[in-house]
Amino acid sequence: MSMIPPSASTLRGAVDLSGLVQRAAQPAASAAPATGAANGAQQASGPIPVPSLVVDSDDAAFTGLLELSNTVPIIVEFHAGQAWAGIAAAVRSYGGRLLLASVDATRSPQLQQAFSVAAVPTVAAVIGGRPLALFEGEIADDQLRQMLDQVLTLAAQNGVTGTVTVDGEEGEPAEPVEEPLPPHHQEAYDAIDRGDYPAAIAAYQTAIAQDPRDQLAVAGLAQVSLLNRLSGKTAAEIRTAAGDAPGDIEAQLAVADLDVSGGHLEDAFGRLLDLFPSLDAEAKNGVRTRLLEYFEIAGVEDPRVVAARRRLTTLLF
Template sequence: MSEISPAALRGAVDLSTLRNRPAAPAQGAPAPGVTDVVVDATDESFGEILEISRTVPVVVDLWAEWCGPCKQLSPIIEKVTRELNGRVLLAKVDVDANPQLAQGFRAQSIPMVVAVIAGQPVPMFTGAVPEQQVRDVFAQLLQLAAQNGVTGTLTVGEGAEPAAEPEELPLPPLHAEAYAAIEAGDYAAAIVAYEKALAENPRDEEAIAGLGQVRLLDRVQSLDLQAARAAAAAGPLDVQAQFDVADLDLAGGHIDDAFGRLLDLFEKLPSDERTAVRERLVELFGLIGAADPRVGAARNRLTSLLF
C-alpha cells in the first residue's frame, strides 16, 4: 500500500481470539518480556505483544522460510524498525509454525506486514516493496499512532540483554550493486546487475528471485490498476493485457489469482502463441519460490496443459 488512513483502524481483522489479556504496560515503561525491539512472536506470546501496541505501534511481519520475497522485505523492515529506537516494535511471525496467527491475520499470501495500534490492525504491505516505500509507510504509521494517542517509547527490560544483531555477511558485488540500484529506484540498472550475476552463476537462487522481483517492480510502476483491468476484460486473449493484470495481482500478494489468470490464458491460446505465457509463468514461479505450495499446484497444471 502507499498510504495509511485512520479509517484503516476499523474492522480490518478480528484479533480478539489472539488475546491473552495481560495488564497493559504503562506509557514509557519497559515492555514486559521484550528484550529487543525485534522479537519472534508465537501463537502463545502474541497476547502480550498485542497489549504492547497500546504503548507503541507493533509491526507484524508474517513470513516463512520458503518465501523468497520475504527474504528481501524482512531485512528492510528490521533495519527501519531499529533506526526508530524503540518507537516501534517488530514482531516476526513464522506462519508455518504459528497457524493461529496466520489465520487471525487472514494471511492468504506472504510476505504480509500488518501494524497493530492500540489493539487494532492496520494493513501495511503485501508482497516485497522498495526500502523508500517502507520508510514512507512507517512514517505514516507513526502519524496515525500519534492521532490515536500511542506515542510511547520502548526500553529494554531491566536485567535483560538486548538480542545481539546477527553479523551480516557482505553481499556479493553484483548483488550489492543491484540492491543499491533498487534503493535508488533505478530498476533498469538493478536488472542489469542481476543478469550479470546469473551469467556468472546460473544457479544463483538469490539472483533469480531478485531479478524476478525487480522486473516485476519495473513493469508495474507505470500501470494503472483500473485501466489494466478494463483492458484485460475487453481483450481476454490479449497477452500483454493479461500480463499487466497478473503482474498487479502478484505485486499485491494475490498469487493464486495471478497464476490462475495466466494458466487460463495459456489454455485458451493456440499452441503456437503460448511460449511467452509459459516463459512468464516460469519467471513468476522463480520469483515466488519452488517451495511455495501455490507454485507446485500451478506448475502441475501447466505440465498437464503442455502434455
C-alpha cells in the same frame, strides 16, 4: 483489511506462515509455534531482552520474530520506505507487552505475499507464529489503541502473555547486523533503492551469468523484472485494459503481474492457465516463461505454485 472483531477468541484458521519460515535462513523448527505448556515455561523465565521495541525486519530476518511471537504479540507494519511514526509511539507505550516490526514491502516480497499486502501502509499482527490481518491505511490514535488492546486480548486467549524488555537504554534503533551481499546483489539492491530497475535487472543478469546456480539472483531477477513491468502504470488502467481486451495476451500478462505484486497468486495463475489452451505456440511460450518467473517469486514449495506447476505440465504435455 478491516479491524479484528472484538469477539475474536482464537487463531484457528489463520494463514500459516510455515512456508515463509522454511525459506528463511534459520531452520524452520526454530520458529514453530509453542504449545501452551511450552509457552508458559518460556514466559516464566521473565521478560525477554530485545534491542528495541521497534525493529526493522525483512524476509530474511523475520524468522526470529515468528519465534518471539510465542511470547509477545508482534505488530507488523508494511510501508514503502516511510514508516508510520504514530504506531511506533503507540506500541512503545505498552511497556514491552507488544513489539513492532517495520517492514519495507518493496524489499520483502515473501512477507508481502504471506500477509496478502495489497496496499501500504498495511498493519497486521503475529500471535503464536500465526498472522492476523488488522487494517490498511492510517487510523486515529484512539482507534489504534483500541485495536492494540484487542490484539492483547486475543493473545491472552491464546496463551501469549509474556513481555519483552529493552536491553539497555533505548535510543535510535540499532543497525541490523547482516552478512555482506555479493557485489552484484548489492549493486542490484542499490539500484532498486534509487528506483533504477533496469540497472538492477542488469546486475542480477550478470550474477547469473557468473553463477547459473545462484538461485537468489534468479529470484531477485524475477522480482525486479515484475517491478519494472509495473513501473509507471496504475492498477486501474491495467485492469481496464485487461477487461476491454480479454484476448490480448499482453494485457492479461500485465494484470497477472498486478495480482502477483499484491500476493494474489491463485488469481494470476488461474488467469494465465485458463487462457493457455487457446494460445499459439509463441504466446504459450511467453506465458510459460512468465509463470516460471512467478514460481521463483513465490517459492517452489508454495502449495499454490505446486498446483499451478502441475496444471502447466498437464497443459504442455
